[in-house]
Amino acid sequence: MAVDRRSAVLESALTTFARNGFRRTSMNDVAAAAGISRPGLYFLFASKEALFRAAAGHVLAQDLAAIERVLVDGARPLGDRIVDAFDRWAGRWIGPGVHDVPAVVAENPALLDDTARAAPEAFEALLATAVTGHVSDPHGVVQTLTSVSVGLKHQVDTREEHRRRLATAVDLVLRPALA
Numbered sequence: 684m685a686v687d688r689r690s691a692v693l694e695s696a697l698t699t700f701a702r703n704g705f706r707r708t709s710m711n712d713v714a715a716a717a718g719i720s721r722p723g724l725y726f727l728f729a730s731k732e733a734l735f736r737a738a739a740g741h742v743l744a745q746d747l748a749a750i751e752r753v754l755v756d757g758a759r760p761l762g763d764r765i766v767d768a769f770d771r772w773a774g775r776w777i778g779p780g781v782h783d784v785p786a787v788v789a790e791n792p793a794l795l796d797d798t799a800r801a802a803p804e805a806f807e808a809l810l811a812t813a814v815t816g817h818v819s820d821p822h823g824v825v826q827t828l829t830s831v832s833v834g835l836k837h838q839v840d841t842r843e844e845h846r847r848r849l850a851t852a853v854d855l856v857l858r859p860a861l862a
Contacts, residue, residue, distance in 0.1 A: 689727070691717065700787055710725065740795070746771055749771050766849055769828070824856050831848075
């Protein structure tokens with residue numbers, strides 16, 4: 684199977700797990716979403732647990748790489764880069780019919796590989812590096828913005844609303860540094 688096809692299967696799998704939860708997702712559900720047969724899926728992954736582990740690790744690794752690219756793009760304003768980073772991390776999992784992927788991951792910690800377990804700290808480290816030199820307490824700012832993002836996920840119904848309200852928080856946190 685081509686690498687792109689495998690990536691598509693893994694992304695379909697995590698989206699299906701996010702929509703239905705781990706327990707309610709069947710291999711049939713994932714196979715249908717990925718456009719492959721159930722035996723084909725079992726050929727690639729021996730169990731639902733192995734599929735979940737691979738999907739979570741794959742998507743989180745891709746997200747972290749994309750977030751790093753966004754945050755180092757010095758041609759764009761820092762606030763915009765931070766909002767885009769949070770959008771990639773959490774925003775795309777907000778909306779009707781989508782469960783919170785971090786919650787699904789947190790509910791199944793035994794299924795995670797080392798990449799997935801380390802991802803939240805890696806995300807915060809990328810953000811801290813981006814704000815270092817712009818704020819007096821980079822880790823405090825990152826923790827505050829992460830708390831805001833988590834809180835917003837429980838208050839908003841759309842990705843756009845999450846982005847808009849997070850942008851307000853980012854502006855408030857960065858305003859002293861940009862003044």
